[in-house]
Amino acid sequence: MPGTFGSYQNEIYLQGLAGTVPPFTTDPDALEASARERLGPGPFWYVAGAAGTGATARANREAFDDWRIVPRMLTDATTRHLGTTVLGTTMPAPVLLAPVGVQSILHPDGELATARAAAELGVPMILSTASSHTLEDVAEANGDAPRWFQLYWPNDPEVCLSILDRAKKAGFTALVVTLDTWTLAWRPHDLDSAYLPFLRAVGTAIPFSDPAFRAGLEKSPEDDLPMAILRWVHLFTGTDKSWDQLAFLREHWDGPILLKGIQHVDDARKAVDAGVQGIVVSNHGGRQVDGAVASLEVLPEIADAVGEQVDVLFDSGVRTGADVVKAVALGAKAVLVGRPFAYGLAHGGQVGVRHVLRSLLADFDLTLGLSGHRSPAELNRDALRARR
Numbered sequence: 001m002p003g004t005f006g007s008y009q010n011e012i013y014l015q016g017l018a019g020t021v022p023p024f025t026t027d028p029d030a031l032e033a034s035a036r037e038r039l040g041p042g043p044f045w046y047v048a049g050a051a052g053t054g055a056t057a058r059a060n061r062e063a064f065d066d067w068r069i070v071p072r073m074l075t076d077a078t079t080r081h082l083g084t085t086v087l088g089t090t091m092p093a094p095v096l097l098a099p100v101g102v103q104s105i106l107h108p109d110g111e112l113a114t115a116r117a118a119a120e121l122g123v124p125m126i127l128s129t130a131s132s133h134t135l136e137d138v139a140e141a142n143g144d145a146p147r148w149f150q151l152y153w154p155n156d157p158e159v160c161l162s163i164l165d166r167a168k169k170a171g172f173t174a175l176v177v178t179l180d181t182w183t184l185a186w187r188p189h190d191l192d193s194a195y196l197p198f199l200r201a202v203g204t205a206i207p208f209s210d211p212a213f214r215a216g217l218e219k220s221p222e223d224d225l226p227m228a229i230l231r232w233v234h235l236f237t238g239t240d241k242s243w244d245q246l247a248f249l250r251e252h253w254d255g256p257i258l259l260k261g262i263q264h265v266d267d268a269r270k271a272v273d274a275g276v277q278g279i280v281v282s283n284h285g286g287r288q289v290d291g292a293v294a295s296l297e298v299l300p301e302i303a304d305a306v307g308e309q310v311d312v313l314f315d316s317g318v319r320t321g322a323d324v325v326k327a328v329a330l331g332a333k334a335v336l337v338g339r340p341f342a343y344g345l346a347h348g349g350q351v352g353v354r355h356v357l358r359s360l361l362a363d364f365d366l367t368l369g370l371s372g373h374r375s376p377a378e379l380n381r382d383a384l385r386a387r388r
């Protein structure tokens, strides 16, 4: 339905006449602080924290300020069509839910709540390998909605194949292979409280329910939890693999494959040569390399280099409708949003994720229209000006 996301604004104001206000803030800048009040320090910092000094996470946000939208008038943008199709997946706006692991640290329903909220809006979710619910249960909660699967590429090929097979059977259509987290970065916020959810058996639902993983254990996870955890921690983020090994995934996954974590033009070209269909320009929300380039900073050069050959998606730092406008104008087919929906989840599960998503999509819809555009397809660099 054209332009309907923006009507969330009318709904909020009308409900205000009956004395009802939104369940929590619509202000992206206030969302993090509000989530902090609801979470213990371990879970809060696991989400909010970043690698090292947090310089990359800060750069991600600052990079959006380096571009400014130049609004155009009298363009007849009253009726808008936000929808798009990326790698065969139709979506109501160029926005997907980023893979975020261990969601049960934020709400007991975790990924199930996210899957339900995503399905209500038709927004595709990307399920993390580090899910706290099995991929079959998440698929069921997600119903007929579009969904992709994010792979942390396990070192054991049998386990990898088994997980891919389950994902296919559960209706996940595209595979997002995360390359930037083959080991965890130095994250002082988590280190200071010695908080790592996986060691507490959170985010292990997929392997622990996997026949190939279980077959490799002497005792089941139910009988010997510490050994199962240790084996998975050893396996699951993989080691730094090589470009030629991508052939293995191409051979065993018949849908589109995207590589997540690309920040260099040469790596984007290698992705094209490796025969994948998409890339996600991402620095994991600044959670991996401290002192790195902002993801938005490298988006234009990467989109220029490979945007004709593969679908270029973007994440790291997207918080507002204007951010979506800017990323799409700089060459992204769609963006992934991470921490904001995680904070929404912390505010009441499905309802919280829904509110955050509706707010972001309403903001995007209105900003798109007010800047003079009827669809994301009309956005290009003419819509922006670099800050001097």
Ligand SMILES: Cc1cc2nc3c(=O)[nH]c(=O)nc-3n(C[C@H](O)[C@H](O)[C@H](O)COP(=O)(O)O)c2cc1C
Pocket: 046, 047, 048, 060, 098, 099, 100, 101, 102, 128, 129, 130, 150, 178, 260, 282, 283, 284, 285, 286, 315, 316, 317, 318, 336, 337, 338, 339, 340, 342
């Ligand atoms: C708590 C948390 C957990 C995450 N878990 C994963 C994961 O399991 N797999 C993955 O590919 N990326 C993961 N990411 C990274 C996101 O997919 C995404 O790249 C990042 O959050 C985007 O930045 P943003 O949070 O600034 O939007 C995680 C991010 C956060 C905040």
